[in-house]
Amino acid sequence: MTTLTQLPDDYVQNPHEIHDRLRAEGPVQELRLPRGLKVWLVTRYDEAKIALTDPRVSKDVNEGRHLMEVHAPEQTERRTIEEALSVHMLNMDPPGHTRLRKLVTKAFTARRVELMRPRVQEISAELIAKLNDGDVVDLLEVFAFPLPITVICELLGIPIDNRDEFREWSNQLLTFGTADEVQAAGAAMAAFLFQHVGKVQAAEPDDTFFSALVHANDSGDRLSTEELVSMAFLLLVAGHETTVNLIGNAVFSLLQNPDQLQVLKDKPELIPASTEEFLRLEGPINVATFRFTKEDIDLGGVTVPAGEILMVSLVAANRDPAKYENPDQLDVTRSAQGHVAFGHGIHFCLGAPLARLEFDVALTQLLARFPNLELAAEPETLVWRDSTLIRGLHTLPVRLA
Template structure:
């Protein structure tokens, strides 16, 4: 990593991806709004303090309309490799990448289908899926918790909710992992094109043969007489599928990883199961499933502390860093499941606050409770220093989590 005292942009390299908190601590103290270069070569401003991150999330002078930002992507690229964003942009026209009024219309359509009542109806299904996976794990002394539990649980739920066939889950997972990683440009473009082709076929199947699922509801939903276009349906399905499993996979994995590395916290949770909801919130704060949020850019100059970010610049906010800001959360680097982590930004803030947050919380609580009840002797099966984090600036999750069950 480049010394943070230097004026040159920081390169977010492999060392950063494995231990971002070391750099975030330095930046919050010395240079909380700093130019950086993403692994794919895009130059951005990296924002690391809690108050500044909240300012960016709420500012009317910061846009999420990535479809209008292609010239900025080209202008701020530092890569010598020719880059085309066509395939990825075909999946980008969802509500997370739009501004009002389009965002308002898209969110209203999703809210009609993604209701609290529909989420609560999934509770029994989540519990049953968790128990089935734990039954399958019980015959082994050691498993990779991500492969055996943290991935298939939320994937099963979101695929059933959207009406994705079981036979497609593994292919979708592999493509999704590539698209949320720091993969090279051509690999990313190839994965995006595979996803575009798959989702186009899936959406059309729901149009011709709708079922009792969320995607069918979205295909036929209307807001003031206007529905989603084919491009919007494909992009929205991509968002719900990826956000609906990627965040929860990492929430479950990070929860177990942290508790096993902090046995006093695990003991407190076992002694008082009523601490579970707060424990999930503390994991979301301390090591949430998202590191640096998706692209935003300034439409007017934006003052962040002592730094004036010019117009037409990408501003990348680190939710992980904001949630470790000691000015907001005292002793922020310490995991404490009894603390009040109210105000953490793991699910964002403002109009883009995660619509799936209630489902992720429910899945996280059920997954953790069922796992700890079933395997009281659960322990890490590898030295913690051997574990590797996924090569992604977006997702914060382990590549694998080997555990002993007894």
Template sequence: MAARPIADLLQLSPDFERDPYPVYAALRAEGPVHHVRVPRGVELYLVLGHEACRTAYTDPRFSRDWLKSDQITEIMEIDPAAPALQHMLMMDPPDHTRLRRLVSREFTTRRIEGLAPRIQEITDELLDTMLAREDHRADLIASFAFPLPMAVICELLGVPELDRNAFRAWSNQIVSPVDTSAEKDAYEQMGAYLLKLIEAKRAAPGEDLLSGLIHTVDEGGDRLSPPELIGMCALLLIAGHETTVNLIGNGLRALHDHPEQLAAVREDPELFEGAVEEMLRYDGPVETSTIRLVLEDVELGGVTIPKGSAALIVQGDAGRDPARFDRPETFDVRRDARGHMAFGHGIHHCLGAPLARLEARIAFRSLLERCPDLTLTADEKELPWVKGMLMRGVKELPIAW
């Protein structure tokens, strides 16, 4: 097949950042693979559609191990030996397999399920504070969607309360970088802080997850090295709150835009579990995968992606593919949305997905029960969006009740 011209996403739609789905749908109609220029000016390949995304996620030629290549500076200006990068999201098997096995020994279903009462307590405390405002107005992100998962993941790991604002700033620079030097500083500062925290936990361990990770040893005597502990802690802190922040924000926008669906979940609380899955499918918090390095020429959908290229798997588009979901542009809380890829697919499927789902169910049930007159007070076109194509969400979401 003849090579297609490079598609500039912003030229295809100046509104791409706010609403990328029409662009993805138009490209998908032509084929599942496209050479594009993304908003920050980088050229790479997009993989679109449910089946092609599944294929790419499980194809070992789409690598995450940039650290062992000489191309790491193509995606970030940071020393590949930086401890904050030594985590499983930056690795392929067998390194990924080893780290995930060690972390999974402590990040268990039982531990997550046991958090439900505490998540409810934190939710209630945040809503008490928010609803006490005399003007009956707030920014949902700052007042609720951010502090809830941040408090949960920090308590789970054992990070002191006073350091949470710093983590938010570092995390923002890492997941939606707008300045390479600021991104580099964020990695370095987070790594330095976590090193001190790990040393303190090693000297005086507690019941938290970080203490468990420090001391966990598998049957063969393997354990996480100091750099790996820093990297895994950084990954868990960032992924452990960013996903839920945007899941809550995007989910509330979807409910607000579809009042009949909002009425349905208010009338029948049993719909909350399915509603969260539909939120994840319809407008999930993670728009694309992290950047993959193509290890050799890959032919997919009639297009050859050259060795050494960068590729993004657009899981947000996978959820809008009519070949997989009937009426994909329709938000329907009664839909069976299973099979979406909001948390990725294959070996890199998000380890924290059960925690994000649990937080979202508790958050939405409590928010809608306690705020029967909740409304959004800003035009969606005026909302400030998170930069980049990794995380999808708004930085602010003004509400009234």
């Protein structure tokens, strides 16, 4: 029996060097994740786009559960997320995915997102107004987290008082919490969301986003209570985690590249377009959520057999030198179009326009108020979150100026 390469325990602290080595060896490798799960990991750009769209690759979590058990090491601790939180479109193939996406898109229009800009600007300004020159703060704690969680809670009509609970539950579910921690967090999240959905269902429809989602109708088809709970979970977690880490990773990258920071200070009108470069260089998602091969599939000359777990590193694909010149360098003037930080194909992130809007507002206001902010710790001392899914720092200490 061949011994497979196992990603080291500290993989999340510096995945880029490992991705570079894997990418040089081939487009996809059979290996084990840090906790032993056997997967096929895609690290090249062209093959990533194929893996994200090929119909021979499934996202159906129900069909995939048994493969998780088959490919997990013996005596591994099973971590299962509450069933009610799993029936969302990210865990489905067509036609189920098509139906849910159509209903949600009716409520989550680009126009509705753009109408949120003044409120996002207001929330951002309120958070920045609480900060003072000379303070040393954790930028994630005081700004990068409260901005998107406030926006998404308002979008879903959830009291902002619950935001710290959501952060704790989300952290347990997305990082390597124990099986008991994951089960408790999932149960608490599901119980809260069932109660919240029930309240909105019982109320008269209004023009808020979540009311529009609850009452969205397509020729008599509507989302069930369980589907609404799962969709609210997906929007709540994905809707703040991506933006928190996009803001944090971007500021961290800028503070390590003062020449690029100067470009944006001199020309803040470049910030909206630069969003794509920050997404490409250090996007908020490292390895996309689980996929499963229904048939043999050829990826760049490598055959991945049917019945395997296929994982795509979006971070690695976005640093493929075959796609981007000098991929490890931050260049805020680069045209980074075509990156896969938000995925690709039918599962492309529905909330991408909102994440981009929030990032544009956040970075513009932050640099306008604190143009000389700097890291308050040595870069190598900062710790990345213990997750192959999320690419984000635990803390980002900065000195405001």
